[in-house]
Amino acid sequence: MTTPRTRARNRRGEGAQLRDEIVDAAMTLLEDGDGQNVTLRGIARQAGISAPSIYPHFPDLDSILLAVAQRAFGILERELSAPDDADPVERLRAICTAYLTFAEGRPHQYRMMFGAAWNAAQALDRSPAMADELSVLGMGAFEIFRRTLADCVTAGRSTSADPFRDAAALWVGLHGFAQLQVAAPLFPWPPELRDSIVDRMALLA
Structure with missing residues (x-):
């Protein structure tokens, strides 16, 4: 199982990078076969961010999983x-x-x-x-x-x-x-x- 990481705070203008890292985290959880952790909290933990940090990039879990599918x-x-x-x-x-x-x-x-x-x-x-x-x-x-x-x-x-x-x-x-x-x-x-x-x-x- 992949270990969640601690993430440094983004500098201004790095929001697109964080969006990609959120999708990366969701894909990692899926690749590990750990479907129960494919939640907003689980994805945030894997990405090394707080759950509220997701909302400027994705309004909900469905939108993250749509990005993963895409x-x-x-x-x-x-x-x-x-x-x-x-x-x-x-x-x-x-x-x-x-x-x-x-x-x-x-x-x-x-x-x-x-x-x-x-x-x-x-x-x-x-x-x-x-x-x-x-x-x-x-x-x-x-x-x-x-x-x-x-x-x-x-x-x-x-x-x-x-x-x-x-x-x-x-x-x-x-x-x-x-x-x-x-x-x-x-x-x-x-x-x-x-x-x-x-x-x-x-x-x-």
Whole structure:
């Protein structure tokens, strides 16, 4: 478990740094798997600040967790990136592999991104002002799937007539596979299952 630190007082103009450190603290608690401490007090303790010091930067816990989810999806988006000049099918396979690697390597962040430690729908009910930010959460990562599948169609490598719909189906398949591997680690998963999910959901020729 990461030890909370004592933080020196910010100089004038360093408020943005403190905001980032608050998000860092929340992510550290999630990575440690210590979900019970992902509270305003727990985050403040991890960041080495008092709980009231959070409020100039975040009005509540939901806004912190939204910032955590945004950062996590940003990391995922970077890890999904692949050279545009690569064969589109190989690029799509590499993206799917990177997605599952992210889910396996950052399990607590991944679960939070998809509702385990933070329910975005409930947060929206509590804070309707989050609607605009929540509506685009994860869309950068999804767009990589959609664009790459569209490239497969253009190259005559996929029979998809609707890359948006089929990219969404592919995402659902990968997410389900990632979750089931955690829930049933002793199940004899076929070694070619990942490629089969990609082939079927992306309608690869």
